[in-house]
Amino acid sequence: MVTKTLPDTATVWDWLAEVPDPEIPVISVTDLGIVRDVRWEGDALVVAVTPTYSGCPATAVINLDIETHLRSRGIDNVRLERRLSPPWTTEWLSEAGREKLRAYGIAPPVEGTGSDMASARAARLAGASNLVVTCPRCGSERTEKVSQHGSTPCKAAYRCAACLEPFDYFKCI
């Protein structure tokens, strides 16, 4: 019988950084900040993953991709665990992840615009939003929201008044 040495968790984190998000393949699941914990329980590797949006259909694919990738690295006994708390927010996105999003044409979330009810209501009643989203293509701040909801649950649809291009905004949650 051959005893395999189990890789340490730091190595596993490095491997997880190679697993792309299925919808936005330029960022990895670790850039996205959805891997919460990696630990060994005996010879079983437990990876705790948190959903971005609770109904996001990519969640199942992400779990499958993580499991497949870890198996390809020789880990046979993988268990995925859903962790809801603390809930994912866009603040879990890494700095590197934000830049990769921008380079890919998706405006990263703007700091300090978490959707708390008071500010959302104030903005609505004032008929305006103080949110400045910079165009990921030309850098202009003359942008406008087309729709709160975009091609995936985590994105809103915007357009740039300077270069006239539509773009996705990774919205705050």
Added chain:
Amino acid sequence: MPSLPDMTTPNVAELARDQGGQGPRDVLAETPELKPALFEWLCRMGDSTLVLGHRLSEWCGRGPALEEDIAVANVALDLIGHTQMWLGLAAEVEEGGRSVDDLAYLRDVMRFRNIKLAELPNGDIGRTLMRQFLFDAWHHLMLERLVQSSVTEVAEIAAKALKEVTYHLGRSSDLVIRLGDGTAESHARMQEALDLLWPYTGEMFTGDAVDETVAEAGVAPRPEDLRAAWTALVTEVLFEATLSVPENGDVHRGGKQGRHTEHLGYLLAEMQFLQRAYPGAEW
């Protein structure tokens, strides 16, 4: 090919114990008599989000504008995501061997516990948005309170869902105002929608023995406790929308006890068809 891990039915109790909270099993070990009421209450939450989510999904590909079509589908997706969490927890509490899918697809109409407002037909987009707004305002207030629930998983689900529902409420209030205070035609349609839906709203604030039991255990607020805040919020938006608030909202109830309108059966016939025709079918 590795099997797809079943992430919709995790061992949440174990997870809660790791975090030092009270899982449903701990709570039920202390107060076993809570079990039927907790199951019932979780079905009310999950069925309301499921039925409304399914109703919204009927708009998919048929929205009046591309952005609205996508928005409605996104909200539907969020609500169905909440359903997986609520009914997943219900299945765990029940310990009856039923899965979240069994609860969603294999119960008949009289076993559904959603509020009647959720099952009403879509009508035009104005009516759909008005229904959504009346529901979102309640949903948001409810989740804000549930974040403090004595059952860890309920609090966790609420914290997760609250972030999404904040977006729902922002969007539906905005559109109710724009359409209510819009053209003569849109104003008339929104007022008509409000008059039609208003008599169903009282059910959200009418408690029964189930609600009393879970409130007593600190799981959820009493439905009546949300009424004042809901009325204030809704009245403010409807005023902005130049719409008149109808008088009596306490007319149609019974959904939470399984007495539904004739519309729910048709909805379930479509939603449950695949599992009924091909039992156990999986993607």
